[in-house]
Every structure is written in structure tokens, then in C-alpha cells.
Amino acid sequence: MSVLEVRDLRRSFGGIEAVAGVSFALEEAEILGVIGPNGSGKSTVFNLLTGVVAPSSGDIRLRGKSIAGRKPYRIARAGIGRTFQIPALFTNMTVQGNLYAAIVEGDWKHAPERAAQVLELMNLTPVRDELASSLSGGQQRLLEFGRVLMRDPDVILLDEVAAGVHPTLRATILGAVSELQSQGKSFVVIEHDMELVRAICQRVLVMDAGQVVAEGSFEQIASDKGVVEAYLGVPVE
Ligand SMILES: Nc1ncnc2c1ncn2[C@@H]1O[C@H](COP(=O)(O)OP(=O)(O)OP(=O)(O)O)[C@@H](O)[C@H]1O
Ligand SMILES: [Mg+2]
Numbered sequence: 001m002s003v004l005e006v007r008d009l010r011r012s013f014g015g016i017e018a019v020a021g022v023s024f025a026l027e028e029a030e031i032l033g034v035i036g037p038n039g040s041g042k043s044t045v046f047n048l049l050t051g052v053v054a055p056s057s058g059d060i061r062l063r064g065k066s067i068a069g070r071k072p073y074r075i076a077r078a079g080i081g082r083t084f085q086i087p088a089l090f091t092n093m094t095v096q097g098n099l100y101a102a103i104v105e106g107d108w109k110h111a112p113e114r115a116a117q118v119l120e121l122m123n124l125t126p127v128r129d130e131l132a133s134s135l136s137g138g139q140q141r142l143l144e145f146g147r148v149l150m151r152d153p154d155v156i157l158l159d160e161v162a163a164g165v166h167p168t169l170r171a172t173i174l175g176a177v178s179e180l181q182s183q184g185k186s187f188v189v190i191e192h193d194m195e196l197v198r199a200i201c202q203r204v205l206v207m208d209a210g211q212v213v214a215e216g217s218f219e220q221i222a223s224d225k226g227v228v229e230a231y232l233g234v235p236v237e
Helices: 042-049 072-078 095-101 108-121 137-149 167-182 194-200 218-222 225-232
Strands: 004-013 016-026 031-035 057-062 080-082 155-159 186-190 203-208 211-216
Touching: 004 042, 016 042, 016 211, 031 042, 031 194, 042 080, 042 155, 042 186, 072 080, 080 137, 095 108, 095 137, 108 137, 137 155, 137 167, 167 186, 167 194, 186 194, 194 218, 203 218, 211 218, 218 225
Parallel strands: 031 186, 031 203, 080 155, 155 186
Antiparallel strands: 004 016, 004 057, 203 211
16 A cells, blocks of 8 residues: 555645646655646645645545545644745754754653754754754755654655755755665655756656646656656756
């Protein structure tokens, strides 16, 4: 059984169908890339998967159980975590404080131990007592990713987590993703950086105007001239 299964998901905002019939499955320990032009509905898919926005129709199944339209806290509890395209940090709290605050409910006892692991994984141990506002943009993205890991989700949704991040910090992000994948975590990764997609994604969905217009390995997608020109707008060698 797939970890996550999405069937004919739809969501309209006024007259715009932002997500217009999206279906896909995510397998255990898979990294699935989602690419497509601005406004093609990628982040809205994440908002639907995490309950931030309710679907107009369609179904979302996590290990076979429907979670479509559930409240965000229930979906988080069921094991889906996500980063936001614009990091949602508590800027006046320390790095470590931000990790603790991400626990929200439940496992307080293990918070210090868990935070220490996350700080190590994200290379943030040296700045754990700094205010989040003092971090670089790249470090803030690492912290945003780290916050997601505090609740130990099975499915991790990353929304452009490496966008504009310095190569050194980007390598930290990629290392963390690989490490988590080897622990059996599954990922959906929205990304505009094709090199990153090529490096980590086993499979790629191409979205345009709310629909999945192509699906396959990076090589299959990149060799599809129609997809590359029409939907990516950038040449891929
Ligand atoms: N809450 C909302 N209310 C109204 N319109 C919305 C809302 N969320 C998304 N949209 C619209 O839905 C469409 C898809 O937006 P979305 O953010 O999902 O695109 P995206 O593929 O993530 O783009 P980008 O690459 O720029 O992040 C856009 O036209 C956007 O304006
Ligand atoms: Mg987006």
C-alpha cells in the first residue's frame, strides 16, 4: 500500500481552479518531486494535504485512511509534516525555543533529546541559543525544516526549502533528506531547482494550471522536449 494516495483532488478559489484534478501516490521512503511554473497549484496541493485548505472534491488517503478535509492538527498528528514556502518561525524566540515550540502537544518529555538530534542534523547546534531573527535566510530554512522533524512525521512535505540557500547549507538540507529517507521517511518536494530535483527525486510530477501534465523519472521528464519548453521554460541539458 502507498503511504499517501491522492485521488482527483480539486480546489477552486473564486473562478480559478487552483488544483484541477490531481492524482498521485507516494511510496514508502520515496522522494517525489513536484515542479511547474509559478501559480500552477503546487503549494495549494500541500495546503490541501495538510488541511490548511479544504478540498472542493477528491480524496487524500494516508496509509489507506481518508484524511481529506481534516483539521491541520489532526493531519499533523497522523504523521504529515510540512515546511512553508515562507518560513513560519517565532523570530523573537531562540533556535532551540523554536524547536520546542514545534512539539505543540504530546511528547514534551523527549523534546530536549529530540531537539538535540535535530540541531545536529541541521548543523544548528552552534547557534541554538541565538534568536531565530539573527539567523541567515538559509539557516532559517534549516530551522523551518528542523521544526517539522520535531514531531517525527512519516511524510515530509518540503515547499522550496532550498530556494536561495547558500550551497553549504543546501548540502546540509540534502544530507538531512538522504538520512531521513534511509530511515524510511517519505517526501514530496516542491522545487524550482532542477539540479536538486535530479539529485534527490526518484520520480517527478510536472504541474501546470492545476493539473499533473507529466510524470516520470527526472530523465524521462527532462528528455520530454514538450514538457521542458512548455512547462519549465528553462533548457535542461
Ligand atoms: N488562499 C487562496 N485564495 C485565493 N487564491 C489562491 C489561494 N491560494 C492559492 N491561490 C491561487 O491558486 C493558484 C495556485 O497557487 P499556488 O500557490 O498553489 O501556486 P504554486 O505552484 O505554489 O506557485 P509558486 O511556484 O509561485 O509558489 C494561484 O493562482 C494563486 O493565486
Ligand atoms: Mg508555491
